[in-house]
Amino acid sequence: MFPTTQTESTILPARTLYTNATVFTANGSPAEAFVVEGSEFVHVGGEAGARRAAGDGAMEVDLAGGFVLPGFVDAHTHLLMMGQALQKVQLRDAVDLTDLQHRLREAAAATDTQRILGAGWLYSTLAGEQPTRKLLDEAVPDRPVYLDANDLHSVWVNSAALAEMGITRDTPDPIGGRIGRDPETGEADGMLYETAAQQIVWPALAAHATDEDRDAQLEEAFANYLAVGVTSAVDMAVQDDDLAAFRRALDRRNGTLPIRVKGHLLVARHESEADNLAQVAKAAWLAAELHSDWLQICGIKLVVDGVIDSCTAAMKEPYADGSSAEPIWDRESLIPVVAAADAAGLQIALHAIGDEASDIALDALEEAYHRNGPRDRRHRIEHLETVTEANVRRLASLAVVASMQPVHADPAIQDNWRSVLGDHRCERAFPWTEFTDAGATLALSTDAPTAPHQPLANMYVATTRRSALEPALEANLPKYALDLADALSHATRDAAYSCRAEDRQGRIAPGYLADFTVLDSNPLQADAAQLLTNRARLTVVDGTTAYDAGTSADSRLAPRGQRLNQPA
Known part of the structure; x- marks a missing residue:
């Protein structure tokens, strides 16, 4: 049985043995038991070895045949907006x-x-x-x-x-x-x-809106994420209101949060290059100030273009109606900002949906590399809904992370997307496997609230290219579907890599933070459709039970005893 969740999160003894489970480690080798000491995994493997490692006096938690995997890292989301x-x-x-x-x-x-x-x-x-x-x-x-x-x-x-x-x-x-x-x-x-x-x-x-409104909204996002197995999130458009809400949440919990949060400061384009660079300087200052296990400002976000549905994405060829859209950031304005952020050691996330936008984004990154010299950068391009084959290869060669959202390819929301393009570009839409075949790191996320925040629905679209909203619809370019085990790794291990957290998050392995979730059943041994009915029944963050479906039938429990409403 699961540990009992009272009005406060269950804080387990110093050493806890978890048994009777299928453990997806995202580390290449499955396991059936593991030991957590404090906030870390200290042993992962077979039950006999785990029992020896746990020793006398450890608390044992029987997971009743559940499927354990690292906590999902939603590598592109908007917490307050969600x-x-x-x-x-x-x-x-x-x-x-x-x-x-x-x-x-x-x-x-x-x-x-x-x-x-x-x-x-x-x-x-x-x-x-x-x-x-x-x-x-x-x-x-x-x-x-x-x-x-x-x-x-x-x-x-x-x-x-x-x-x-x-x-x-x-x-x-x-x-x-x-x-x-x-x-x-x-x-x-x-x-x-x-x-x-x-x-x-x-x-x-x-x-x-008041600060009280924003605090309630942030708590709503935290609790909904815990209830579906998300233990870490990357907020991709942090502004002053978001930052203030995060700080207040930290204060309420003595320096911790319900989930781990990394943020990219949104840099808006201004006429003046000095105004643009001032935002980079602000991000660098915040990155130095906020750097804990719970809240980090790790970089900047630049929205290079718009979206295809409203014909504002920057495309190499006109839309079906003959219109074209200019980028929000052209090369001349983008390159100085990218180069300055790169020189400051910030991660750069570039929203680029249209094929011309990814061209501009990669040109800016290449110029920054040229100016600032070689090192491990971990920059990212977000969405990449349409992209040329040449730029898929170029992205991989530059070690840029392809940050993509399977739920954006859900067939139920694709009619307008396809009609406004209306040509050959529809046949290479959301080409996830092209990136992995080219050797790029693929990080999967939801971009909530632009799409449902539930990771299992995201995995369903990733592995079937079918609709999580209307499953009866035909698959959308099934040639780009991912293997489910790979998709789970892209949403945990690789998502952690995308935010420079791969040394402590995204895997179930000794020395890693004890952030994990337990599903009702093993999705790797079931029809993909069961991803839409499977559920997280336990979520543990930092070795502490943050959500237990068995004791949260009428309320969601966020860590540190915060009671909230039923999940949406």
Whole structure:
């Protein structure tokens, strides 16, 4: 039986023997038992050897045939945004515009909050109709409505929201972004793309939230992650509000957190190179200040382009409608920032979805290598949804990590993605195995809340290329599907490598931190569909039980006794 979780996390004796399990070590050799002393694994192997290593007086935990694996490392996520999204009107599964409007009306009727916030809407829900403020006015005319697109790269708002933000026909577009406008009148049409969302909408909403709101949202993210076996996360767009929330969470727990967090400071593009470089200097200062087992600022994040769904990703060839999108960061502006961050020893994560964007990102990294000389860098390119074969090889030769999200390839959200490209590029979409075949390190993550945060659903898409949202749909380019054991390693061992944590995280091996999760059943011996029903029944962080499904039927328990609501 599992250790009992009371109102505080179970802190086990100095040495604990875990038996009766199948142990996926992500280290090349399976095991059936292991010993934890304090916060570390001290022995992993067969039961007899583990018993000898545990010695007299050790507590024994019978795992009842469970499947043990290293805690998942979500190598690209947005913690505060994830907690916020879980509290918004859920729109990802809205079947059509009528359904979406109905959900907004219901939300407005059920609450007297000043604003209606929604998350996850898909362009395909509109069946070719353009998202406009008027469509939202039909549902909620009297209160501001703010709806995050599924990819978080655009926000759809109603007329009341535009008025609240003071956006008029004369409001200029920010660098790298666009305010959607009616082609006849020039008035704002209710869509804000890329940096218009990041630099106008996000700060406006942040101004209406309190620190208490943000603390609750962060706790919501922590608890949801623990309930699905995630023990570490890399936040890929850290800003001042995120950082302040992390600091408060540390203070509440005397310097610890429920999961381990690494962060990349979001660097926004400005006209002035000096302003851009000042953000790099800030990241370097924070990296020196925040460097513990629980919270580190390890680098910067640069959003080189947009996304394919809204035709803002930088592509080498036009979209199906003949349009093209410029990158948010061109080579001239990007190279000085990348070179400075590289010289400062920071990790650089470059969002590059379009094939032209990955060209720009790799050019900037190559120039930084040339200027600053050889060393272990561990830079990353995020998403890589379309990429040339030449750049797959170039990425591998530069030892750049391919950071990718299987859930973005879910067939249920691909209709609009494929239609706006409409050509040969659809046949090499999300080519995960091309990167591994070329010798690159592939780190898998979810990019929550742009996709569901559950790692087992992510593994299902990775290993089948089928939909975790609508499993009956046909697979999306199954030639790129991953072996499940490989996918699990990419989401644990390689995800830890992607954030320079491979010496202590991502494996079950002596000397590694005792961060692990126990699933109900062995997914390697079951049909892939069972990944959608399998569950984490125990999550241990730093040798301490952080989540136990057996004692958390009515509540999730975060470490240090923080009670939260039922998982979404």
